[in-house]
Amino acid sequence: MLSTGLPQGAVPKLERPGPLRERVYEALLELITTRALQPGQHLVESELAGHLGVSRQPVREALQRLNTEGWVDLRPAQGAFVHEPTxxxxxxxxxxxxxxxxxxxxxxxxxxxxxxxxxxxxxxxxxxxxxxxxxxxxxxxxxxxxxxxxxxxxxxxxxxxxxxxxxxxxxxxxxxxxxxxxxxxxxxxxxxxxxxxxxxxxxxxxxxxxxxxxxxxxxxxxxxx
Known part of the structure; x- marks a missing residue:
């Protein structure tokens, strides 16, 4: 089991039309809102990229956008984590x-x-x-x-x-x-x-x-x- 711990069948297939970074963003947001990715869970770029079948760059861009919107916390020297709502x-x-x-x-x-x-x-x-x-x-x-x-x-x-x-x-x-x-x-x-x-x-x-x-x-x- 990868450290991202995604349930079997939870990862959505990325449709080809549209900018890749947008599709990766939507896929990760869906995984977060459905709690396939749990609050507080560590998000490893390389593992998410492997799950989604993409390079690390669009994953990194998606995580930065999700951080801006409050879905992900980017912690210095620790990485990205799903936000834990208060x-x-x-x-x-x-x-x-x-x-x-x-x-x-x-x-x-x-x-x-x-x-x-x-x-x-x-x-x-x-x-x-x-x-x-x-x-x-x-x-x-x-x-x-x-x-x-x-x-x-x-x-x-x-x-x-x-x-x-x-x-x-x-x-x-x-x-x-x-x-x-x-x-x-x-x-x-x-x-x-x-x-x-x-x-x-x-x-x-x-x-x-x-x-x-x-x-x-x-x-x-x-x-x-």
Missing amino acids: EEEADQLLTVRTLLEAEAARLAALHTGKEGVDALYDIVEQGRLAVAADDVTRAVALNAAFHAKVMELAGNAVLAELAAQVDRRVRWYYTPVARLRGGTAWTEHADLVQAISDHDEQLASRLMREHTEHTRHSYHHRKAS
């Missing part, structure tokens, strides 16, 4: 997420028709199946898809752009609590979809706020579980 960092990010998504839910309740509601219910059903199968990776992806769909249905481009900026970090924080939240999260999702279907703006906003707050609290209490 409780304060998580709290600030998830608080902002609550504000954005509560408004998105309100707008979705105002604008969404049957087609949008059906799409949300379909994601909820898939999410419940993923939880039943204990497929955490799929549950996390479906959770992200559900919230992205609500944001899309809100119909506010500026709100969607702001939400997109925090989406990957939300996935990063949600992954370690996905199993803890389990089916409860999807019951909350279903209740939210009903409020959206009923065009109850205030209820939809309140339910989304409560839902995202539950996730925030779960993250902070995960170590005691």
